[in-house]
Amino acid sequence: MGVFKIEGGHQLKGSIKPQGAKNEALQILCAVLLTPEKITINNIPDIVDVNKLISLLKKLGVKVVRLSQGTYSFQADNLNLEYLESDEFKVDGRGLRGSIMIVGPLLARFGRGYIPKPGGDKIGRRRLDTHFEGFIKLGAKFGYSKEDQFYGVEANKLKGAYMLLEEASVTGTANIVMAAVLAEGQTTIYNAACEPYLQQLCKMLNRMGAIISGVGSNMLIIDGVDSLGGTEHTMLPDMIEIGSWIGLAAMTKSELTIKDVSWDDLGLIPNVFRKLGITVEKQGDDIHIPAHTNGYEIQNFIDGSILTISDAPWPGFTPDLLSIILVVATQARGSVLIHQKMFESRLFFVDKLIDMGAKIILCDPHRATVIGHDFKSTLKATTMTSPDIRAGVSLLIAALSAKGTSTIMNIEQIDRGYENIDERLRAIGAHIERIDV
Structure with a gap:
């Protein structure tokens, strides 16, 4: 069994290349x-x-x-x-x-x-x-x-x-x-x-x-x-990992370049992050995320109603990134409704984010409303358990942005989908340690 020990609150910098899909x-x-x-x-x-x-x-x-x-x-x-x-x-x-x-x-x-x-x-x-x-x-x-x-x-x-x-x-x-x-x-x-x-x-x-x-x-x-x-x-680069690194950059106010992303195969992913107010720049076949020192603001629909982000079969937005979107929204300016249509248990990890101080209302197994902190209140470090691959990485991103030292258990779930994630994050400045228990 392995555990990640994460000291949050540090800005990251550099470039990271996504693994194969x-x-x-x-x-x-x-x-x-x-x-x-x-x-x-x-x-x-x-x-x-x-x-x-x-x-x-x-x-x-x-x-x-x-x-x-x-x-x-x-x-x-x-x-x-x-x-x-x-x-x-x-x-x-x-x-x-x-x-x-x-x-x-x-x-x-x-x-x-x-x-x-x-x-x-x-x-x-x-x-x-x-x-x-x-x-x-x-x-x-x-x-x-x-x-x-x-x-x-x-x-x-x-x-x-x-x-x-x-x-x-x-x-x-x-x-x-x-x-x-x-x-x-x-x-x-x-x-x-x-x-x-x-x-x-x-x-x-x-x-x-x-x-x-x-x-x-x-x-x-x-x-x-x-x-x-x-x-x-x-094989193509992993679009879910690419979305994870976009979310990580925003949450930690870091300047990151994601290398060789195969832009033509990303579909709606860049634009959905832009709706959260995140600057996603195309540089050749790379993505550049500047440091969001002043935060990021969620767009509303044109009639002024609250933004809803939901999953759908391709070319709709992939369900595997909704957990990342939800975490990123916890520090945005504004509110968003996350609607996970395909899997009825995928939002149950939000109780761990609530324990960290996030403002989230779990409406039902498929929907959660997130009210962003606008970085005026940082998430608090805690001890948590990774329930699945995507929720596990979402909690990891939350921990890297939180104040204090967090512990994530059951990291075998994260290892199922992310290659040498701790080594790669340390290379861009993350304070993360893998401990065998």
Whole structure:
């Protein structure tokens, strides 16, 4: 077990480069199962969730070679499919929500895919129905053992189909796409997710020989092929980490430059922070945040009503950054309503911020009103526990801005999504120490 000890109230300065995208990595790594040929992937983040998936792929028989920092080659030419029905797999698969995305590639290439009910953040219900309904539409037979909480799909040959997804699930769309690329005939997926990370997956599959059109839209058309080949792929920078560093700069009144952010793939993120009054400057492909020595002021809507920031499927604002927005608003001038539509437990971390002196009204599990302090009253240091990845980083940002020394426990949650976060923050002047207890 690890703990972060953080002395807050210090201005930071310098530049920081975002890691490779966690949510892209979980999709891309599963796609290596679609071909016996070698695939090289660059900019893989060294984080717990990604390393767990790489370990699972190794146990499945994938040949994994670390070529350099963040670059690996993968070759799935001699898989041990018996591992999928082992007790060890039932334990390994439960430890990572992203493991669900091995099912589509395995079903497409080998005619069967299994997964225990996966774990991950406790942020509310995250249904798997979209995944399995898509596989069934492609001709798979579905089975579920209630006693073992073990899912399975099998098919002699998948056949293309038209499907309208009930929800624009990113992982669900990715899983169905990976199954459909080797199906017989044409598959149309309407109400598909269209996040940049899913676009990256589709582009990679097309380089491997898949035929996917409509990439970037909510309608994907996939003409099945007999086999796929190898390729090389470089992952985007993590947009959630980029948003985290924007929030960190504002809360600590620091001047920071975030390097190589891939501006074209950030969508609404810069503008949402600007609505909070934060100056987000574009310098080439970098983001520059000047020191907000006079604070920042939340905009109202044009009719004068209180600003509402809510999440939505891409190109809407990502739910993974609402926790950061909420924390940043605690020191703004003005008020904002945060509406977390997708997950009913993600706002429950606000009680820890209230303990630190933040003015937050939790209206219900999905909505919170934040009344900013305008830095006239600093947050107070405290001891807290990280409940999930995104809330954990939000609390870390709060602690770095607070007066005094804070302690954050259960930092394994933060390590699941952020690579060497304490070392990287110390490099820009943060007073943070990792303690093993």
